[in-house]
Amino acid sequence: MTTPVLQATAVHKHYRLGKREIPVLRGIDLSVAAGETVALLGASGAGKSTLLHVLGLLDPPSSGEVHYDGRRVDALPIGQRAALRHAQVGFVFQFYHLIPELTALQNVLLARMMATSVFAYWGQRKQARQKAIAMLEQVGLGDRLHHRPTELSGGERQRVAIARALLAEPKVVLADEPTGNLDSTTARGVVDLMFSIQQQRGLAFLLVTHDERLAQRCHRVVRMQDGVVVR
Amino acid sequence: MYRLFLAIRYLVTRPINLLGMAGITISVWALVVVVSLFTGFINVIEHHVHQASADLVVVNLPPWANSRKLVAALEADPQVAGVTTRLLHHGLLLRPGHRPPPTPLPGRSALHGGDQPFLFVQGIDPRSEAKVTGFDDWLIHADIPKELRAMDQALLPRDGLPTVLVGLQRLTREGLRVGDRLVLTTARIETDPQGRRSPRKVQFDLVVGGAFKTAHSGFDGNTVFVAADTLRQNLFPDTPDAVQEVALRVHDQQQLEATAGRLQRTVNRVLERDQYAWASVLTWREKNSGFLESVQHQRALMQVVLVVIMVVAAFLMLATLSMMVTEKVSDIGILCAMGGTPLGVTTVFLACGLVITACGIVAGTLLGIVTGIYLEEVRQALRWTTGIDLFPIDVYNLERVPSAIDPMWLLQVAGMAMATGLLVSVLPAWRASRHDPLVSLRAG
Numbered sequence: 001m002t003t004p005v006l007q008a009t010a011v012h013k014h015y016r017l018g019k020r021e022i023p024v025l026r027g028i029d030l031s032v033a034a035g036e037t038v039a040l041l042g043a044s045g046a047g048k049s050t051l052l053h054v055l056g057l058l059d060p061p062s063s064g065e066v067h068y069d070g071r072r073v074d075a076l077p078i079g080q081r082a083a084l085r086h087a088q089v090g091f092v093f094q095f096y097h098l099i100p101e102l103t104a105l106q107n108v109l110l111a112r113m114m115a116t117s118v119f120a121y122w123g124q125r126k127q128a129r130q131k132a133i134a135m136l137e138q139v140g141l142g143d144r145l146h147h148r149p150t151e152l153s154g155g156e157r158q159r160v161a162i163a164r165a166l167l168a169e170p171k172v173v174l175a176d177e178p179t180g181n182l183d184s185t186t187a188r189g190v191v192d193l194m195f196s197i198q199q200q201r202g203l204a205f206l207l208v209t210h211d212e213r214l215a216q217r218c219h220r221v222v223r224m225q226d227g228v229v230v231r
Numbered sequence: 232m233y234r235l236f237l238a239i240r241y242l243v244t245r246p247i248n249l250l251g252m253a254g255i256t257i258s259v260w261a262l263v264v265v266v267s268l269f270t271g272f273i274n275v276i277e278h279h280v281h282q283a284s285a286d287l288v289v290v291n292l293p294p295w296a297n298s299r300k301l302v303a304a305l306e307a308d309p310q311v312a313g314v315t316t317r318l319l320h321h322g323l324l325l326r327p328g329h330r331p332p333p334t335p336l337p338g339r340s341a342l343h344g345g346d347q348p349f350l351f352v353q354g355i356d357p358r359s360e361a362k363v364t365g366f367d368d369w370l371i372h373a374d375i376p377k378e379l380r381a382m383d384q385a386l387l388p389r390d391g392l393p394t395v396l397v398g399l400q401r402l403t404r405e406g407l408r409v410g411d412r413l414v415l416t417t418a419r420i421e422t423d424p425q426g427r428r429s430p431r432k433v434q435f436d437l438v439v440g441g442a443f444k445t446a447h448s449g450f451d452g453n454t455v456f457v458a459a460d461t462l463r464q465n466l467f468p469d470t471p472d473a474v475q476e477v478a479l480r481v482h483d484q485q486q487l488e489a490t491a492g493r494l495q496r497t498v499n500r501v502l503e504r505d506q507y508a509w510a511s512v513l514t515w516r517e518k519n520s521g522f523l524e525s526v527q528h529q530r531a532l533m534q535v536v537l538v539v540i541m542v543v544a545a546f547l548m549l550a551t552l553s554m555m556v557t558e559k560v561s562d563i564g565i566l567c568a569m570g571g572t573p574l575g576v577t578t579v580f581l582a583c584g585l586v587i588t589a590c591g592i593v594a595g596t597l598l599g600i601v602t603g604i605y606l607e608e609v610r611q612a613l614r615w616t617t618g619i620d621l622f623p624i625d626v627y628n629l630e631r632v633p634s635a636i637d638p639m640w641l642l643q644v645a646g647m648a649m650a651t652g653l654l655v656s657v658l659p660a661w662r663a664s665r666h667d668p669l670v671s672l673r674a675g
């Protein structure tokens with residue numbers, strides 16, 4: 001068997017509220033292979049978002065380990081974790097989190113700017129722009145390049161967010177209820193798009209959702225309850 | 232890269248930030264313009280004061296000073312180009328039968344152009360005086376009309392009376408003409424046989440010999456020249472050698488201080504008595520230090536006031552930046568998710584502050600330089616439109632409002648503005664850095 005792109009072993013996470021410790025994740029084991037799609041289901045408050053943040057190195061686990069391609073990454077210094085997050089992981093959120101001051105194109109381009117210096121970026125700005133435009137065309141927004149997020153519909157905003165997550169060509173996409181804010185028709189369109197890109201690029205895909213039908217389209221369904229994987 | 236890009240986008244989409252920038256611009260502009268004006272003013276004032284003074288003067292000569300010996304010793308110095316002796320006195324110079332005018336308002340001293348009725352009477356030897364100061368040029372200044380010019384032999388008696396040279400402005404203001412009679416009222420100290428010293432009134436007649444004009448109107452308005460002999464006969468009848476001040480011209484202005492030090496030792500040697508040193512050598516700058524320092528003091532005060540204004544402008548910037556940070560902390564989460572570190576993302580807000588400050592400094596400095604160069608035109612435009620005169624250039628014998636832009640000062644202003652800008656940017660950025668990026672990712 002090949003090494004999984006993403007692996008969590010015995011991940012615990014608790015938050016501290018004053019003197020009390022609130023356990024949120026209580027020993028999670030999970031691995032996602034390249035090209036695999038996994039749906040993460042569970043009641044509200046089960047700890048799904050928290051797990052996603054831990055897997056995406058946004059939040060360090062209280063104990064346990066996170067491995068990318070078999071390499072332990074959760075204990076790396078903060079700068080290296082940020083660089084890995086940039087290179088390996090694409091995030092998509094329920095509330096899009098686009099930056100309202102920027103156009104669709106600039107929002108996508110920002111993903112490229114994150115890791116380059118002013119001078120390095122200046123050298124590659126044309127190339128970066130072309131790639132961002134190609135990315136937006138792929139998600140069907142070729143004619144919305146210069147629209148601000150407020151001038152876009154919810155579905156269009158989520159497509160911009162997907163384009164942004166994929167610009168740096170990550171190996172893993174972590175999506176936290178990407179369709180939670182969309183009506184079912186728009187949601188289906190967005191999901192179809194994500195699955196087609198996933199197949200095309202052979203991405204590992206971890207999808208948090210409350211939608212059983214959507215979950216069934218994935219290779220594997222993982223259910224969580226009170227911080228543990230139940231099945 | 233993303234920091235600069237985001238910072239600029241954040242700022243461009245929030246015109247309110249122009250307020251902070253305008254504040255910085257205005258304060259930098261004011262600091263540049265006002266200080267350039269003062270520096271230029273100090274430069275010309277120094278120039279004018281120097282033109283109306285001898286390079287060096289020996290003052291506080293003791294009564295036993297042997298002027299011949301002293302002058303000979305001073306002339307022997309290789310740096311000395313000319314030496315002259317003077318007698319100094321004060322007095323009221325009035326037309327016969329006139330009373331003195333009321334004294335001017337307090338606060339406007341003689342040195343600042345307010346002419347006092349009480350005058351400095353300088354008893355000079357015109358020939359050697361001309362070798363030490365610009366005395367000859369003062370008599371033929373272009374502003375002096377022909378009928379007020381002194382004869383070639385200035386200070387020679389006229390109609391059997393000693394002559395007096397009066398500053399042009401004072402002369403015309405009082406409507407005096409050449410040949411008019413004046414009475415000098417003053418006093419001298421007398422010692423009676425018991426050794427008691429008491430003042431005695433001295434009055435003698437003078438005749439107006441002509442006008443003089445130097446570049447320093449404060450000097451002209453309060454000084455009159457008479458021949459040294461005139462004062463000597465009336466005030467020191469028993470001491471034919473009496474001298475109160477020795478004025479010198481030097482060859483090299485660059486070595487003025489060194490020369491002054493050396494001459495001080497010469498003077499000490501010549502005038503030494505009972506192992507005490509007498510008399511001191513002053514440079515023209517030291518002699519006029521009261522006046523020159525008062526202008527410098529005004530400049531320093533203005534600097535303080537304007538720096539305070541800059542701090543106030545920085546508070547404006549702090550307010551707009553804080554508003555922006557409150558609004559934009561929600562972006563920190565997604566920027567972290569895209570591969571930024573929380574600290575790195577926080578510097579976006581720092582960059583905002585620095586971009587505002589930098590733009591403000593550049594705009595303010597450029598505006599300040601342009602205003603400094605065209606200050607005279609600005610003054611005229613203002614006077615023409617509002618009637619307000621920013622700067623009374625004729626009081627100081629100037630053609631234009633003075634202005635000298637000092638690159639060092641520009642750097643200092645930029646540095647100060649940058650420091651305050653940085654300080655007020657750090658605060659909101661620090662607040663942003665304490666925001667948990669995950670909070671905004673969980674919520675919408």
Ligand SMILES: Nc1ncnc2c1ncn2[C@@H]1O[C@H](COP(=O)(O)OP(=O)(O)OP(=O)(O)O)[C@@H](O)[C@H]1O
Nearest residue numbers: 015016022024043044045046047048049050051673
């Ligand atoms: N910073 C925090 N401090 C304390 N408790 C927290 C913090 N963040 C999250 N929690 C708690 O962790 C638990 C799991 O939260 P999480 O957001 O992971 O749930 P979820 O499964 O994503 O729920 P939902 O389906 O509603 O999004 C919740 O009970 C929440 O109150």
Ligand SMILES: [Mg+2]
Nearest residue numbers: 048049050176
């Ligand atoms: Mg959640």
